[in-house]
Amino acid sequence: MIVITLTKVPKSLRGDLTKWYQEIQTGVYVGNVSARIRDSLWDRIMKNIGRGEATMVYNSNNELGYQFRTTRKDREVVDFDGIPLMMHLAEAKAPIKHGFSNAAKFHRAKVMTQRASNKSASIGKSTFVALDLETTGLDATEDEIMSIGAVKRDEAGQLTEFDQLIQIDQAIPSNITNLTGLTAERLADEGIELSDGLQKLRDFVGSSSVIGYNLHFDELFLVNGFKKLEQPQLENKMVDLMPLVKKDNPFLDNYRLQTVLEDYEIEDEDPHRALPDAKATFVLATKLIENGVLKI
Incomplete structure (x- = not known):
């Protein structure tokens, strides 16, 4: 099972995710795809997220039984002896600027x-x-x-x-x-x-x-x-x-x-x-x- 939450993202990205996941509530997507597709879709989210935010929770072979990722700037996913934890940051991280490869810079x-x-x-x-x-x-x-x-x-x-x-x-x-x-x-x-x-x-x-x-x-x-x-x-x-x-x-x-x-x-x-x-x-x-x- 995979759950993704999106806030303030372009409509085109939300529409794109409905090809693979079911939107059970505005901005909340649930699905069951392979790890390869899951990772590819996360890459797509990171590329097209704009100024929005995304969090993904998915099954994993750890003590909790799940793992998560997030783009939130006031949170950070940390590993504590194999257990994933969501750490609240006292100060939000600077926004991530996507597309900073040499090719992107040249373009x-x-x-x-x-x-x-x-x-x-x-x-x-x-x-x-x-x-x-x-x-x-x-x-x-x-x-x-x-x-x-x-x-x-x-x-x-x-x-x-x-x-x-x-x-x-x-x-x-x-x-x-x-x-x-x-x-x-x-x-x-x-x-x-x-x-x-x-x-x-x-x-x-x-x-x-x-x-x-x-x-x-x-x-x-x-x-x-x-x-x-x-x-x-x-x-x-x-x-x-x-x-x-x-x-x-x-x-x-x-x-x-x-x-x-x-x-x-x-x-x-x-x-x-x-x-x-x-x-x-x-x-x-x-x-x-x-x-x-x-x-x-």
Whole structure:
């Protein structure tokens, strides 16, 4: 009998283990495979564990009848006269960095050199608009756009900002006001008609590519907004950063924007506000370009 527990590991690894073990509870796997397969699967876990943790218990010919392994940094498996014990560490061990062979180092150096050589050229030639919307809810057919924020970089590298509140015809749910800080009174005083806001956005974007994080959400609201006003849709190239981040960093606990920004060490000065979120998305796009993940 073999029991494996996993926490905070990529979904792909959890799915991989279900080919050999039965998941009897979230993150708890039970199975009965040969020692060779067991060791191979542990190697696979170590390779793909990301920032998560794993512990494995299995049958063994010792006094206890079992042995265990763990990746936990606050524990260490020790042998006491042939008896395996789990020792609690007063200070957690430094994280293990997998993939430190010479081949891995050579590959990483090659990648970094390529990124460095492409960095200045990619940044200099990239013209795009980072976009973010704040809305009264999640349903693009029923809810409304309250705020539009965007940041544009032209071919000369100059940055310009777009920040516009939009008047709406419906009440703002209290949870949305708490999240965004926007009220119906402020939108009535400082906002403009949706038709004017979308036209201003069209003029601001011009022919540039439009990027965003989970851009499909914002795009649905824009499509419905233009449709309601009987205006033509934007025909600009649309680039969603979320799938690119998932490819570049497959080991995040989740892919909410704030989690991603924290991992990439990007500060969002005022989360859930259209312009600050657009600024943070712009920086994220720039980093993805530098990493060779995004090409505009």
